Amino acid sequence: MVYIFHLQAVYVTSTLPYVVLTIFLIRGLTLKGSVNGIVYLFTPDVNELANPVTWLDAGAQVFYSFSLAFGGLISFSSYNSIHNNCEKDALIISVINGFTSIYAATVIYTIIGFRATEQYDGCFEQNILTLTNAFDLPEGLICVVSFLIAIIFVLRSGNYWLALFDNFAGSIPLLIIAFCEMFSVVYIYGIDRFNNDIKFMIGHKPNIFWQATWRFISPLIMLVIFLFYFVVKVRENLEYITWDPDYELFPKSKAVPYPNWVYVIVVILAGLPSLVIPGFAIYKGIKNVVMKNDPGRQDLVNAISENSINGGLSNKV
Numbered sequence: 001m002v003y004i005f006h007l008q009a010v011y012v013t014s015t016l017p018y019v020v021l022t023i024f025l026i027r028g029l030t031l032k033g034s035v036n037g038i039v040y041l042f043t044p045d046v047n048e049l050a051n052p053v054t055w056l057d058a059g060a061q062v063f064y065s066f067s068l069a070f071g072g073l074i075s076f077s078s079y080n081s082i083h084n085n086c087e088k089d090a091l092i093i094s095v096i097n098g099f100t101s102i103y104a105a106t107v108i109y110t111i112i113g114f115r116a117t118e119q120y121d122g123c124f125e126q127n128i129l130t131l132t133n134a135f136d137l138p139e140g141l142i143c144v145v146s147f148l149i150a151i152i153f154v155l156r157s158g159n160y161w162l163a164l165f166d167n168f169a170g171s172i173p174l175l176i177i178a179f180c181e182m183f184s185v186v187y188i189y190g191i192d193r194f195n196n197d198i199k200f201m202i203g204h205k206p207n208i209f210w211q212a213t214w215r216f217i218s219p220l221i222m223l224v225i226f227l228f229y230f231v232v233k234v235r236e237n238l239e240y241i242t243w244d245p246d247y248e249l250f251p252k253s254k255a256v257p258y259p260n261w262v263y264v265i266v267v268i269l270a271g272l273p274s275l276v277i278p279g280f281a282i283y284k285g286i287k288n289v290v291m292k293n294d295p296g297r298q299d300l301v302n303a304i305s306e307n308s309i310n311g312g313l314s315n316k317v
Contacts, residue, residue: 028110037113
């Protein structure tokens with residue numbers, strides 16, 4: 001009964017978002033300017049496509065959409081059958097996710113087109129020529145730390161803090177973590193061993209598409225995006241947008257540079273999560289070297305491993 005209930009609940013939760021999006025789309029298409037918004041969505045902007053920040057944001061969106069580099073997919077996949085067809089799952093999820101992203105964006109841009117047209121008409125009527133843009137820690141300790149961090153978002157400067165976290169806390173660390181995961185599997189664990197694991201699961205090795213993607217295409221794309229993004233950001237000054245009545249172009253927003261200490265915050269937000277993986281890899285490498293140079297310690301580790309596998313309750317060297 002519980003399984004049937006969960007199955008029925010999945011039918012509702014997986015289809016209801018598409019029903020709601022379709023209702024919003026039908027309503028959006030009846031609004032003035034909605035088609036202009038859709039045209040704007042699918043009209044390529046060469047200058048924007050040449051900006052590496054755009055591709056980094058797109059990559060971050062893919063990571064968020066697929067929950068990549070968060071560890072969630074790895075955790076949930078551990079509950080699958082050992083012979084689960086992961087290749088078919090990957091293809092189905094990719095197609096559905098891509099379709100959903102485009103479909104949802106179309107719905108949103110019908111509303112954006114309507115809002116832009118409405119604001120333009122209102123401004124034109126008033127003869128305004130310029131449009132403005134508007135880990136085993138106690139739960140209590142975790143809550144306190146999270147509360148203290150969250151306070152900065154409700155201050156008068158909260159929007160500026162939100163912009164910093166949005167620009168640097170998610171995109172760069174996710175890109176680096178995903179690159180480290182792929183590099184580790186392909187070039188450290190070994191692509192041949194990984195292919196054999198997949199063959200054991202689904203009965204055949206991944207085809208040439210997966211081989212080229214895992215070995216070269218995906219790591220190269222992520223590396224190029226990161227390098228170009230780094231070059232662009234190093235040359236830029238960090239600025240935030242503010243409303244200043246004394247600004248000569250008011251009511252346009254004014255770009256004001258962040259104070260110098262914000263660069264330290266950026267390094268913490270983008271650097272620390274990214275350094276955890278290579279830092280731990282270096283630690284494990286040093287530890288393995290030390291164990292190889294100490295036969296007694298290595299024998300102890302082997303004894304513990306053997307007893308753990310055999311279900312032994314005591315360790316004997």
